Amino acid sequence: MLQVLIPLTVDALANAAIIFFVAVGLTLVFSVLRVLNVAHGSFYSIGAYAAASLGLWVVSAGLPEWLTFPALVLSAAFVAAIFGPFVEHLLIRWTYGKSEALQILVTFGLFLILEDLQRIVFGVNSLYEDTPMRLLGSTMIGGIVYLNYQLLLIALAILTLVGLKLMISHTRMGKLIAAVVADREISQALGINTNRIFMLAFTLGVFLAALGGALATPTTGVSPGLGADTMVLAFAVAAIGGLGRIEGAAVAAIIVALARVLAIYYAPELDAVAPYLVMLVVLLVRPYGLFHTDTTRRI
Amino acid sequence: MRMFLLGLAALVIVAIAGISAPWLQFLLSLAIAKGLAALGVAILLRAGLISIGHAMFFAIGAYATAFLTRNGITDFVSLLILSTLIATAAGVVVGAFMVRYRAIFFAMLNLAVSMVLFSLLSKLYNITGGTDGMRVARATFFGIAPGEQTFELIVFLTSLVVVMLVGFAVSAYFRSPLGEALKAVHTNEIRLEYISIPVWGVLLVGYTISAALAGLGGSFAAMIIGHVLPEMAFWTESGHLILVAVLGGIGGVAGPFIGAIFLELVHTFAASFTDAWSMIVGAALLFVIFFLPSGLYGLINKKRGGSAV
Numbered sequence: 001m002l003q004v005l006i007p008l009t010v011d012a013l014a015n016a017a018i019i020f021f022v023a024v025g026l027t028l029v030f031s032v033l034r035v036l037n038v039a040h041g042s043f044y045s046i047g048a049y050a051a052a053s054l055g056l057w058v059v060s061a062g063l064p065e066w067l068t069f070p071a072l073v074l075s076a077a078f079v080a081a082i083f084g085p086f087v088e089h090l091l092i093r094w095t096y097g098k099s100e101a102l103q104i105l106v107t108f109g110l111f112l113i114l115e116d117l118q119r120i121v122f123g124v125n126s127l128y129e130d131t132p133m134r135l136l137g138s139t140m141i142g143g144i145v146y147l148n149y150q151l152l153l154i155a156l157a158i159l160t161l162v163g164l165k166l167m168i169s170h171t172r173m174g175k176l177i178a179a180v181v182a183d184r185e186i187s188q189a190l191g192i193n194t195n196r197i198f199m200l201a202f203t204l205g206v207f208l209a210a211l212g213g214a215l216a217t218p219t220t221g222v223s224p225g226l227g228a229d230t231m232v233l234a235f236a237v238a239a240i241g242g243l244g245r246i247e248g249a250a251v252a253a254i255i256v257a258l259a260r261v262l263a264i265y266y267a268p269e270l271d272a273v274a275p276y277l278v279m280l281v282v283l284l285v286r287p288y289g290l291f292h293t294d295t296t297r298r299i
Numbered sequence: 300m301r302m303f304l305l306g307l308a309a310l311v312i313v314a315i316a317g318i319s320a321p322w323l324q325f326l327l328s329l330a331i332a333k334g335l336a337a338l339g340v341a342i343l344l345r346a347g348l349i350s351i352g353h354a355m356f357f358a359i360g361a362y363a364t365a366f367l368t369r370n371g372i373t374d375f376v377s378l379l380i381l382s383t384l385i386a387t388a389a390g391v392v393v394g395a396f397m398v399r400y401r402a403i404f405f406a407m408l409n410l411a412v413s414m415v416l417f418s419l420l421s422k423l424y425n426i427t428g429g430t431d432g433m434r435v436a437r438a439t440f441f442g443i444a445p446g447e448q449t450f451e452l453i454v455f456l457t458s459l460v461v462v463m464l465v466g467f468a469v470s471a472y473f474r475s476p477l478g479e480a481l482k483a484v485h486t487n488e489i490r491l492e493y494i495s496i497p498v499w500g501v502l503l504v505g506y507t508i509s510a511a512l513a514g515l516g517g518s519f520a521a522m523i524i525g526h527v528l529p530e531m532a533f534w535t536e537s538g539h540l541i542l543v544a545v546l547g548g549i550g551g552v553a554g555p556f557i558g559a560i561f562l563e564l565v566h567t568f569a570a571s572f573t574d575a576w577s578m579i580v581g582a583a584l585l586f587v588i589f590f591l592p593s594g595l596y597g598l599i600n601k602k603r604g605g606s607a608v
Contacts, residue, residue, distance in 0.1 A: 036403055036406075038351075038538070091585070094589065099347065099402075100349065100402045100403050100406065101344065101347065101348075101349035102588065104349055104351065104406060104541075105349075105541060105542070105545060105584065105588055106585065106588055108538045108541070108542065108581075108584070109542075109581040109582070109584035109585040109588070110581065110585075111538070111581070112577040112578065112580055112581030112584070113577070113578050113581035113582060113585075115577050116575045116576070116577040116578035116581070117578065119574075119575075120575060228533070228534070228535050231534075232410065232414055232534055235407065235410060236411065236414075239407050239411075243403070269422045269423060269424075270422070271422070272418040272421070272422055273415055273418040273419055273422065276411050276414040276415045276418060277415060279407075279411040279414075280408070280411040280412060280415060283404065283407060283408050283411060284396060284408070287400055287404045287408070288404070
């Protein structure tokens with residue numbers, strides 16, 4: 001049984017790492033801007049398309065193959081630089097402090113526009129670019145073969161989690177973000193440029209989503225419709241962990257991954273249902289997520 | 300009274316358009332089916348609640364029709380009524396849990412339930428046909444099996460009658476104390492509790508009616524298209540229902556239908572020269588939100604427009 005379960009778990013954890021990148025971006029944007037960004041999944045798929053295209057270009061241009069690794073991060077940074085400030089300034093900014101219904105609608109409109117935009121720019125074909133995964137090869141531990149790239153994904157996710165926590169607690173920028181999250185008005189009164197913080201946080205969120213997409217391409221490739229699928233998964237993970245909780249997103253990603261492993265092992269047809277069942281149960285018992293400690297309710 | 304006459308006139312115009320140009324019948328019936336579901340979403344929007352999962356009741360209505368047809372019930376009217384009843388029952392059960400939540404939590408819980416339904420519909424291949432969906436055999440009318448064209452005409456005319464009946468019923472509901480309380484929930488929920496109006500009761504009734512309308516629309520859609528798919532329950536479909544409701548405006552009963560017919564017509568004409576259809580719709584949605592907060596309906600009825608969100 002372990003011979004089956006361990007590889008499955010590593011597989012699931014690598015998936016969890018990808019979803020963590022997207023969900024933590026979503027949760028970060030929500031906690032700073034108080035906007036639930038329905039278009040967040042689109043940044044994931046745009047990042048994936050950008051990374052696959054850039055990787056394919058690197059390979060076809062005859063450049064050294066190891067360049068495909070920086071290409072992954074570079075394309076995510078590129079997507080964030082193009083979309084982050086622009087979208088925040090032009091669209092999201094007008095919804096601050098408005099009702100949730102309005103915010104969801106505005107970002108849904110953005111989702112529709114971005115879905116078509118990537119179809120026009122990248123076409124409707126699936127792209128595969130697995131050079132990074134091939135280069136890393138695999139390791140044999142205890143008679144089981146692991147893909148090194150998957151182990152790298154898990155390590156990167158852990159690094160990102162630690163990095164984000166350190167950034168918020170130890171850097172000037174992080175402390176400013178924490179202040180704005182804690183009290184927007186007082187921060188403004190103290191002279192913090194909240195608009196700049198919002199833009200930075202949004203751009204960081206876009207970067208994390210795009211990075212998730214970019215890192216996923218070597219294992220899964222990219223095809224149309226990816227954004228919408230990822231969106232709901234990221235929603236589920238962010239909601240389970242408690243919207244706005246960074247470590248919550250990490251734990252929730254692992255819980256969802258393990259739930260899927262169990263589902264695949266015991267009831268394969270329930271595989272796709274598992275994340276949403278967990279989300280449903282958690283939200284019914286603890287509507288604010290597993291990690292939410294704030295007890296204030298609106299009513 | 301003026302709005303009533305306007306609505307009747309609009310119905311007559313749609314009927315004449317459909318009868319004189321039969322190729323429009325399929326399109327208009329489908330628009331009306333979606334309009335019914337969007338009207339359900341509009342009811343919840345009145346109370347300030349946004350559901351990113353309401354397509355589940357649309358799908359429940361559609362799949363109920365498919366299952367009933369497969370099990371030998373083929374009468375058109377019986378199918379409509381039974382499917383709506385099934386969706387209503389689902390609405391009561393799901394709603395009983397939902398009405399405890401507000402804002403984002405309401406939206407996300409609806410999303411969770413609808414995604415569970417979507418995944419089950421696409422995975423339980425032996426029961427639901429998986430991602431292939433299920434075929435829906437053409438319904439009969441009181442034991443008579445019509446040809447394709449007659450069928451489309453009858454469905455179209457029935458949908459108009461249903462819109463009229465639903466329109467009367469829902470506008471009566473909006474004017475009733477129970478319906479007016481929906482807006483009050485949006486404005487100030489605590490005051491309602493103070494004057495001893497049970498908010499959860501108000502919302503449960505609203506939720507159930509909205510589920511019933513979505514189910515009715517779904518049942519229509521299943522029979523018009525002749526096929527049901529799991530995608531009917533996917534979250535983007537729920538997003539589209541909200542879009543239709545907001546585009547048309549939630550100030551009155553006519554709003555969602557205006558939105559649905561407008562969208563369906565634009566879709567058909569836009570499809571002939573561009574495939575960036577989502578982009579147009581998304582931009583239109585943003586335009587309506589920022590510049591026409593009471594929707595297309597607000598253009599006609601300035602007095603009772605009512606802001607969408």
